[in-house]
Amino acid sequence: MSAPLDGYRSEPKNVYRFGAFVLVVAVGITALSTRMAYLQIVQAQAAYQAGADTQQTAAQSVASTRGLIFDATGKPLATNVVDYSVTVTPSDLPLDQETTVAYRLGAVLNLDPIYIETKIDSTTGSLYVPVKIADGISAQIARFIEENSDALPGVEVVVSSRRQYLQPTLFSDIIGYEGQITASQYKNWQALGYSNADIVGQAGLENQYEQVLRGTYGTQKVVLDSAGKPIPGLVNTTGDPVPGDSLTLNIDIQEQQYARDALAWGLDASKVTKGVIIVENPQNGKILAMVSLPSYDDQVFSDGISDTAFQKLLSDPDQPLLNKAIGGQYAPGSTYKLVTGTAGLASGPPLTAPPVGGTVGSLTPSIDTSSTLLSGPFVVIGDRPYKEWNDQGWGPLNIYQGVAYSSDTFFYQLALLVGIDKLTYWADQYGFGKPTGIDLPETATGIVPTNDWKQANYKYPMYLGEIAQAGIGQGYDASTPLQLLDAYCALANGGTVWQPQVVSSIKNGATGDVTTIQPVAENRLKSQDGKPISPDVLTTMRIATRDVVTSRHTGNLVDLPIKVAGKTGTAEFNLPDKNGNLPYHEWFVGYVPANPYVDDFTKPDSQLAVLAFIYGADTYANVATEVVKLYLMKHYKLKGDPFSVRTDGYIPPWVARTTNFYGQNTARD
Amino acid sequence: MSILRGETLRLRGWAPKAGWLAWRNYDFQLTTYAILLTLFGLAMAYSNSVGSSHVPLTLASPFVRSIMWAVIAVVVLGLTTVFDYKWLRSLAWPLYIINIGLLILTLRFGGGTGEAGSAARWIQVGGFQFQFSELAKIIMVVVFAAYLADHQSTIKSPWTIIGALVILVPPWILVxxxxxxxTSLVLVATITGLLFMSGAxxxxxxxxxxxxxxxxxxxWSHMADYQQARLLTLLNPGADPQHAGYQIHQAETAVNAGGCCGKGLxxxxxxxxxGTTDFVWGVLAEELGFIGGMVVLILFALLLWRLLACSWRSNDPFATFIGCGMATMIFFQVFVNVGMVMGLVPVTGIPLPFITYGGASMVSLAAGLGFIQSTNLRRERPEW
Structure with a gap:
């Protein structure tokens, strides 16, 4: 070892070490060459003969975690649970071991071995297709089977995720259920990465927010063997799944339960099965509760509904699968007098020159708050009498009284005064006859009969009698319960028809960012001259709806400590029963001011509007009003029994109409 | 004696700083092999850009990008050849600091995807991604060469080895x-090879x-489960054993499918x-077959031979160690990359020099080869 000189050293190189390095490189390159030769010359021949040079791969998708659904307070409504099921692939199970395996599996799963064997043997599909033996097995058993897979050839534990609905019947109409993708859904969603075997939302929010809840499926490539079966372990993940977004609703489980209890009581009392209750905030369109009865259990769908059970639900005349709040359309009856009253008070043709059934003249109101129309036992239109509902009439009525008594003759005349064009204009302004824009799969838009509509469907324009009937929500008029509630919300909030919203916020599944859904105004009420509706018109109608309650048209509703305004409605439909009475729908739409204990309806500040609808009721009094009353008592935690809050002459709603009792102050219309 | 001998050397020494005669010592073989290997790399990039469906070339395609990088690499090769490598020795420590700075920069602002979901591999500058860990390999060769040349007197001491490891640790941790x-394995392999060649x-x-x-x-036994899993994941670039299984299976299938003559570019x-980076050998073997693969392997062997020859011919230990370091680095990468594709070596993300698509790798290799040509031009002895 000599000291370096001036940074240099004559012999820094060791010939043995250089030699060793050259040797290592030579051995390495030779090894690579040999391996190359083996793979490409020797093995390639065999591979070529086996036809393996045409590599078969298949793209598969990897399910992402579906987004969860929470109520307004953050309590879970829909979650995912792991589901273990046991399958047997016949092609992987040697025939001579079948009995043994069935016996062992039977012992583990507590099943009859003969049942298992029969199930394996009775498969009609390909032998490569796994046969499901049991599902919903516990994690311990699943683990036990996996650990003993040597003793159980062909047996596999399949892990999948399944929806769990924590409020299965209470929220089924809102949340809906999942099911096999339909042919048309597959066609529409194929480009989004859906496969024809996917389970997708088929109703309610599950359907409406399908893409949001689903997230993004991952993708992977698998290598297929010569039989086209994926080779286990040869998987290439080409895209990671992104979890779906979670939804938070505006609905609180407690409110939904109150609403449901109230409606269930009403249906029980009137001995009918179908009804709807909706609660909405008029200031922003947030849906606070929505119940449609009869309903169904959506957990049954998640657990795997049988064909017969599904057919039974489909063929049930009460249509449990239909959310009647948005999918049913019914004659709105007297509740529709809101539209007729607004049409009369708002700018339009003057009272002095009634353009009966006709065109719009100068844009001045048809009536004002001091105008009166004479209410008799009936009005004759054409050659037919149109009766007052109490068969007597009330004499001259102004708009307040007309609404308060729900006078049919008053509104027949008013409808004819304003004419069909103006009537349908205001129906359209309030949102009738078109989708509400709610974030649920909406299936009905209702009917607002116009001359054009009548011409297209019946080859004649609207007759005068039909116009009169359209003015009281009968005849051709049809509305979904939600449309009607939206219209009253517009009244309560001073003229904005909000888009009803079930979902309040969406939480991104990947980033956790929360997007709050902003209220959307579908329409702001405008007169035909294009100007916003005069606030006076709505104030008048609000006070008139309060008069409905204070005049005891709604019985003892006025006796509640909270101040309610609203409108009842009864719409006859179908054929008379054996007593000659028509069955009828009963409605009540009400709202309370922001301070419910102060009787001031001049301000458009209501925070709560409720609609109840009873299909085919047969009670004397209006049971829908009782349902709303019961709901409000629960909502405001009012003390006392709703039935003990009674005043003289109060007839409980469950008194059958056939008692033919007259003369009390609980009006049915 | 040594003084006398040194004087003699000086007198006999012929170390031109310039002049055309110096170019007699330019190793044209070395450059030729490197260019031929790069042409194979461009062919692979072309194959990757065009594909079997013959997608039209775009400016952003790997092929066009590779040509741009190749032009830059040629310029770098020229500049580093002209540059007096002896300056590098004094610049070794500043380069080391810059290297660490670049690696920290990469960690801080870098982008990329790796096993753990996100990784910081490259820095994006104006549409070009640059992977500084490639440059780090060359810089570390220079730093180690300078260190070992400086410690020739104590080369047998364990402290020299420990000192080398101390130098290795900061960039290694950053990588x-x-x-x-x-890259971290390449760094370890390079220092090991250099220690061996320097006579440690x-x-x-x-x-x-x-x-x-x-x-x-x-x-291992004192590690927590999740740490073990992490390490296993790190050893497997595919994040899961199944993923690596897929890669190996597919790579072997590709090599098999190539046969003797290949399917054609x-x-x-x-x-x-x-298939453009770590598993490029699979594509090469499939498309160019055994013959193409052997041509590339022989070119690598010749290139390594020339590197060792240049290293051997130099009388400057620093120059010798740069050559040895480059040879170790290239050989390790070739063996691991090709061996991995053919199932000889566990799957590890190591690029194949000259062939794998990547601007940083190309430019770094050009710089390294340029340094070696620079040592050729500035040899103390014209012949040996």
Missing amino acids: MLQPDLG SLFWLGTLAAAVVAAIPFV TNGNVDLPV
């Missing part, structure tokens, strides 16, 4: 943090290696993940 196990004590090298091997089970159709 592991990216995380880039491949085999006893102490062996003792150190034995100590590391002996420590593995002890450290752009005709490969076996689905191969990272």
